[in-house]
Structure formats: C-alpha cells, structure tokens
Amino acid sequence: MSTAEVAKQFTAALKAGKFDEAERYWSDDVVSYEAQDGPMREVRGRTAVHSKGEWWTANHDVHSFEAEGPYLNGDCFALHFKINVTPKATGQRTQMDEIGLYTVKDGKIVEERFFY
Amino acid sequence: MSTAEVAKQFTAALKAGKFDEAERYWSDDVVSYEAQDGPMREVRGRTAVHSKGEWWTANHDVHSFEAEGPYLNGDCFALHFKINVTPKATGQRTQMDEIGLYTVKDGKIVEERFFY
Numbered sequence: 623m624s625t626a627e628v629a630k631q632f633t634a635a636l637k638a639g640k641f642d643e644a645e646r647y648w649s650d651d652v653v654s655y656e657a658q659d660g661p662m663r664e665v666r667g668r669t670a671v672h673s674k675g676e677w678w679t680a681n682h683d684v685h686s687f688e689a690e691g692p693y694l695n696g697d698c699f700a701l702h703f704k705i706n707v708t709p710k711a712t713g714q715r716t717q718m719d720e721i722g723l724y725t726v727k728d729g730k731i732v733e734e735r736f737f738y
Numbered sequence: 739m740s741t742a743e744v745a746k747q748f749t750a751a752l753k754a755g756k757f758d759e760a761e762r763y764w765s766d767d768v769v770s771y772e773a774q775d776g777p778m779r780e781v782r783g784r785t786a787v788h789s790k791g792e793w794w795t796a797n798h799d800v801h802s803f804e805a806e807g808p809y810l811n812g813d814c815f816a817l818h819f820k821i822n823v824t825p826k827a828t829g830q831r832t833q834m835d836e837i838g839l840y841t842v843k844d845g846k847i848v849e850e851r852f853f854y
Contacts, residue, residue: 695773700837700853737815
C-alpha cells in the first residue's frame with residue numbers, strides 16, 4: 623500500500639473515531655514520540671503504543687476531535703489535530719492543538735511524532 | 739538561540755508578512771523541499787531558496803495568508819499554512835492548505851519541507 627493510501631485510510635479511521643481500525647496501519651515496531659520529557663517521550667512497539675492510547679482515553683473526557691489532513695511528502699504525512707478535552711486529573715477543559723507527523727515504511731506506519 | 743526562540747521569531751515575521759526578516763533565520767546552507775517532482779523538489783542554499791520565494795511571489799496574487807503555529811518537537815517545528823491565492827498562470831483562485839516542517843541547527847533553519 624502506498625504512503626498516500628495509508629495516509630488516506632488511517633486518517634479516515636481517525637476522523638470516524640475508529641481508533642482500533644487506525645491501529646491496523648501501524649507496524650509492530652511503531653515508535654511514538656512526544657515533545658516533552660517524561661515516560662511518554664518515546665514509546666516503542668505496538669503493545670506499548672496501544673497502552674499509551676488506552677491510558678490517554680481513560681484519563682481524558684473528549685468533547686470534540688478534529689483532524690485536518692492528510693498532508694503528504696515522500697514517505698511521510700502530517701495531520702493537524704484540534705481536540706477539546708478535559709483531563710480528569712485537573713478537571714480543566716482545554717483546547718489541544720497539535721501536529722502529528724507519520725512515517726510510512728513497507729505500507730505501515732513506523733513512527734508518529736507529535737508537535738505542539 | 740533555541741529552537742523555540744527561532745520558531746517564535748520566524749513565525750512572527752511570517753505572520754507580519756515580513757518575509758525578508760524571516761530569511762534572517764535561515765542557515766546559508768538551508769535546503770527547501772517540495773512534495774512534488776520538478777525543479778522545486780529540492781532547492782539548496784540561501785540564494786536559490788530566496789529565488790524560489792521571489793519566483794512564487796511574482797507568479798501569485800495572494801488574497802489572504804494564515805500561519806498557525808509554531809508547533810515544536812526537539813530541533814524541529816511545524817507551521818500550518820492556509821493561503822488563498824490566484825496563480826497568474828491559470829487565473830484560477832484556489833485555497834492552498836499545507837504544513838511546513840522546519841529543522842533548526844545551531845540557531846538557524848537548515849531545512850524546510852512542505853506537506854500537502
């Protein structure tokens with residue numbers, strides 16, 4: 623599957639809120655990078671990245687989720703996320719605004735990197 | 739200058755339409771990558787990247803220019819551009835929607851890469 627096709631199908635799954643379906647496009651060796659220090663800075667492998675998502679979902683009330691894109695260049699694509707959310711730890715409703723940059727190899731997402 | 743400071747000042751210059759001022763943050767060896775094939779795919783060095791911008795400005799009527807960001811991760815930052823423009827070659831007004839990904843080294847932008 624081409625990078626463009628992976629980007630299109632992965633993004634469609636996210637926009638439909640089908641996160642389990644989106645994970646089908648991950649490589650087993652997918653690595654997820656956050657911009658800040660801490661345990662989420664670099665998470666390696668399908669099981670760990672899935673757990674990261676589970677943790678996030680369990681700890682946030684999501685009021686709205688918008689993904690713009692995909693935007694393509696070579697074997698990479700970007701998405702722009704705008705997520706209105708209340709972290710359960712703080713109870714403070716906030717607007718998340720971030721870019722996700724994805725790298726595709728052999729038809730699978732091998733890396734996701736978040737910018738904010 | 740830190741990546742965050744470069745990102746902030748470069749973005750402020752772009753948002754103010756001060757493109758000459760933005761170029762101060764380029765390395766002399768800056769490389770600019772587009773997503774499509776052709777002569778603009780990879781443009782190397784300050785003089786050539788400046789000429790690329792001059793060409794673009796001379797060949798487009800810009801109706802509005804919006805830059806969201808900067809979004810940071812490590813030595814990179816991203817911007818989301820929404821530009822309403824009429825290419826003089828076609829006369830067809832169109833909405834450009836793209837992500838710019840910038841890499842900073844030693845306080846200067848060494849690479850810009852556009853996604854669309």
